[in-house]
Amino acid sequence: MKMSMAVTAASLIALTLAATTVRAETLYLTAAHMVDPVTGTVIADPAVLIKDDHIVQVGSKSSLPAPEGARRVDLGAETILPGLIDMHTHITARPDSEGYQGLAVTVPAEAISGVANAWTTLQAGFTTLRNVGAEGYSDVALRDSINSGETAGPRLFVSGPAIGATGGHCDENLLPYAYHDVGEGVADGPDAIRRKVREVHKYGADVIKLCATGGVLSKGDSVGAQQLTYDELKAAVDEAHMLGLKVAAHAHGTAGIKEAIRAGVDTIEHASLADDEGMALAKAKGSAFDMDIYNDDFILGEGAKMGILPESLAKERAIGRLQRETFRRAVKAGVTMSFGTDAGVYPHGDNGRQFAKMVEWGMTPMQAIQASTTTAARLLGHLGDDLGAIAPGKYADIVAVDGDPIADIRQLEHVKFVMKAGVVYRQGGAPVLAK
Numbered sequence: 369m370k371m372s373m374a375v376t377a378a379s380l381i382a383l384t385l386a387a388t389t390v391r392a393e394t395l396y397l398t399a400a401h402m403v404d405p406v407t408g409t410v411i412a413d414p415a416v417l418i419k420d421d422h423i424v425q426v427g428s429k430s431s432l433p434a435p436e437g438a439r440r441v442d443l444g445a446e447t448i449l450p451g452l453i454d455m456h457t458h459i460t461a462r463p464d465s466e467g468y469q470g471l472a473v474t475v476p477a478e479a480i481s482g483v484a485n486a487w488t489t490l491q492a493g494f495t496t497l498r499n500v501g502a503e504g505y506s507d508v509a510l511r512d513s514i515n516s517g518e519t520a521g522p523r524l525f526v527s528g529p530a531i532g533a534t535g536g537h538c539d540e541n542l543l544p545y546a547y548h549d550v551g552e553g554v555a556d557g558p559d560a561i562r563r564k565v566r567e568v569h570k571y572g573a574d575v576i577k578l579c580a581t582g583g584v585l586s587k588g589d590s591v592g593a594q595q596l597t598y599d600e601l602k603a604a605v606d607e608a609h610m611l612g613l614k615v616a617a618h619a620h621g622t623a624g625i626k627e628a629i630r631a632g633v634d635t636i637e638h639a640s641l642a643d644d645e646g647m648a649l650a651k652a653k654g655s656a657f658d659m660d661i662y663n664d665d666f667i668l669g670e671g672a673k674m675g676i677l678p679e680s681l682a683k684e685r686a687i688g689r690l691q692r693e694t695f696r697r698a699v700k701a702g703v704t705m706s707f708g709t710d711a712g713v714y715p716h717g718d719n720g721r722q723f724a725k726m727v728e729w730g731m732t733p734m735q736a737i738q739a740s741t742t743t744a745a746r747l748l749g750h751l752g753d754d755l756g757a758i759a760p761g762k763y764a765d766i767v768a769v770d771g772d773p774i775a776d777i778r779q780l781e782h783v784k785f786v787m788k789a790g791v792v793y794r795q796g797g798a799p800v801l802a803k
Contacts, residue, residue, distance in 0.1 A: 486514065630649065
């Protein structure tokens with residue numbers, strides 16, 4: 369993905385700074401329909417009253433008239449729903465920096481890419497992201513820039529460097545021994561893992577990301593092999609939970625998934641080879657699956673051009689279909705399913721393409737929407753208290769599409785309107801720069 373396909377850095381900064389100024393003290397928003405993921409219903413002729421960044425009242429056009437002096441936003445025939453949440457992104461990564469090409473990418477370059485990626489993702493209707501892995505705390509810097517109003521983008525909850533074992537999925541395995549290149553999050557043994565959790569918390573992490581098994585895009589490991597012991601996983605979870613942080617565990621392999629769940633992790637990322645016992649454990653322990661079932665298409669279709677290593681393409685060919693079949697079984701088994709796409713492996717802004725895959729592989733359209741709204745907000749814990757619904761007390765995070773996403777889930781690939789915390793960033797299918 370080349371920057372010429374988006375906007376120049378200078379233009380992007382101007383756009384984001386301008387967008388942050390778009391704010392109304394009182395706003396009255398109406399549309400033709402509203403998807404309510406809390407009740408699982410579609411409501412006709414909704415009206416939403418917003419003050420500053422929060423929703424204060426929700427009703428119908430007939431029961432909730434516009435207050436005097438409120439700024440009106442009438443979305444006509446569009447359907448509104450809560451701002452979307454992606455629980456597994458790499459916001460500072462680019463898909464054309466895979467494999468050995470990634471060695472040329474500096475932390476400052478990642479941070480700059482993050483600014484562009486954040487704007488693109490916000491325009492796609494994703495108002496909140498959980499970022500699970502970034503070099504040099506570039507995601508922490510981006511989060512803080514967005515929170516201060518310097519940069520426009522989704523609300524970010526971030527992990528900083530992912531924590532994993534020497535030689536594992538979250539280590540740096542591309543260079544030979546002479547370079548002594550070690551990943552920022554590498555830690556071996558329970559005590560070292562505890563120290564690493566404390567370290568990433570110290571430098572700004574909102575969530576802890578662990579690498580419990582091998583992965584597709586890492587060099588020299590087996591995708592399903594367990595890489596952290598139960599004792600290491602338990603030490604990380606205990607330390608994180610003591611600090612008030614949730615834990616996400618990258619885990620493709622059957623044994624690693626089950627050990628991570630037994631250790632108390634909150635979400636299993638990928639979950640490709642989960643068996644029936646693992647699904648039963650997840651239900652019993654309250655762990656959720658966060659399965660990136662769209663990006664198999666991109667990796668196999670475009671990965672070689674993006675620099676993905678031949679061994680990684682072979683691993684994806686071996687595991688992609690199995691992951692989708694596991695997704696279907698997990699939905700049928702009643703495992704809590706979140707919405708996580710691994711954005712950064714594929715181009716940012718295409719996050720909405722996963723909805724159709726989730727429906728194709730066993731979810732109803734409402735279940736897919738709930739995975740990216742109410743369920744995702746709940747899995748964020750206290751960080752998600754104000755998210756995931758169009759309801760009084762929640763952030764005014766609202767998106768809209770032309771058609772009915774329950775009848776055609778692909779409508780969520782073409783979001784027309786985006787509001788985050790009461791600020792309009794997209795309307796009529798175009799970016800809103802200033803008013």
